[in-house]
Every structure is written in C-alpha cells, then in structure tokens.
Amino acid sequence: MVVFPNAKINIGLNIVEKRSDGFHNLTSCFYPVGWCDALEILPASAIRFESSGLPIPGDSTHNLCLKAYKLLAQEYSLPPVSIHLLKAVPIGAGLGGGSADAAFTIKALSEIFSLNLSVATQQDYARKLGSDCAFFIENKPNFCFGKGDEFEQIDVRLTGMHLVLVHPGIHISTAEAYAGIRPKQPAHDLQELLQQPIDQWRTGVVNDFEEALFSTYPLLPAIKTELYQQGAVYASMSGSGSTLYGIFREAPNLSNNFVDFTVWQGELT
Structure with a gap:
C-alpha cells in the first residue's frame, strides 16, 4: 500500500499556559495542505x-x-512489514511532516491488516506518538486545543484559495522555539477571529x-x-x-522570488 x-499549516497559534507535565496548552487552527511525503508499506x-x-x-x-508499527504490534498480531518513506516535507519546519507520517502509518496498518480501528481509537494511538499526530487521522481543518491533540469542528473555508509555502532551510527545534515563549491568554478568541473575513x-x-x-x-x-x-x-509562520506561508486569492507568479529557498504552491481544498 x-x-x-x-503537511499542515497553523492558522493562528496561541501558547496559553504551561502544563504540569511539561507540555504547553495551545489554541490553533490546523489546516491540511497538499505538500506530502510518500509512504509504502508492504508485507x-x-x-x-x-x-x-x-x-x-x-x-x-x-x-x-x-x-507506530511497534505500538500497534503490542496489541495486535501484526506480520512483519517493510516500510519505505520518501521524505519530501522538510523536517523541523512547522509543517507536521513527521506527525503525518506516523498517523498515516496507523491508518494504513489498520486497513492492510483489517484491524477496523475506529477514528477515536486511531487518534488515541496517535496521541502516544506526538502532540500533532492525532490531527492527521481525520486530516481535516479543525480548531485544536490542549497539547494540540484535542479538536473541535471549525468553519474555516479556504477552498479555491492559493497557498505558497516558503521554507528557508532553517531548522528550529521545538525546544528552541519554546525557550522564547511566555505563555499567556490571547487578547482575542481565535475561533471568533477566524470567523472574520480573511482580509481582517x-x-x-x-x-x-x-x-x-x-x-x-531576521530572514x-x-x-x-x-x-x-x-x-x-494573509501570511504567517x-x-x-521555520516555514512561512501566504494565502492568495489568485495563484501568484513567484518565479523571481524566493529562488534560494524551497517553495511549494498549491490550491487549498
């Protein structure tokens, strides 16, 4: 198979408090995008x-x-498999590429071996592998909270808009990113802000x-x-x-821009 x-992008990201377990509670809208890896799993x-x-x-x-394979193999009699990952989504780029790989492995194994795992069960397994992993089980726009692994449906419609992702080749570890954060409650509710027109x-x-x-x-x-x-x-990290993205109403011509960086463009669905 x-x-x-x-990958995914974050539309808004507020770090609201540090948890007793060392993680942070956050609020964000996770939105799936078309930049992807290829994952082959065979007996x-x-x-x-x-x-x-x-x-x-x-x-x-x-x-x-x-x-992900070993996690499921602890509870199910899974035959051995060969896993080949063609990595295209940059690592340490804020796009959730590794988390997506883990979640898609869970989904693929459930299908290959007819485990018939429910969405909720797959999400529970994914949460054990990383904070972003559970999002990719359903893989649809969601308002995320907790560690980023709890979800509410949100009506954010970007279908037909054009997305540009620019990765400058800078690897930013999670530890480095959080070192500069002082958690705080946001001035405005993110869910309410996202109901406004995108121009705002x-x-x-x-x-x-x-x-x-x-x-x-500074780059x-x-x-x-x-x-x-x-x-x-709208543009954001x-x-x-370190990936930056821009959302455009029409597909932009960026042939002379960002020539030293990795750029992905596509239409949002």
Missing part, C-alpha cells in the same frame, strides 16, 4: 524501515513510522512563536513581508517554524 502523508519476512529523499536525522530505529486576519490572527524567532532569524520576517508585497491576503 502506498499513501501520501500531507515482508522481517520488519524493515528505510527512507529516501530528504535526509532524516537520528537513528532510523526511532522513526515515528516504525514506532492580518491584524488579529497571530502565531506566538513569531515574536521571539523573528528577532533571532523570517523578511519572507513574511515579501509574501504580503506579492499580494498575500507555521507552527514553531
């Missing part, structure tokens, strides 16, 4: 994981796809990570400014960075 784990004589495309740092035995988001829908990271990496606010100059109706 071949599946295509896709095999022994469990095997390999990857191609973008290099994945660290020991491959700790890859989230493999962890610029003044109220914010990513709390931008304040600290923009001063550390990031420069990219955001350029996206607005090219006609974006996604997650804890």
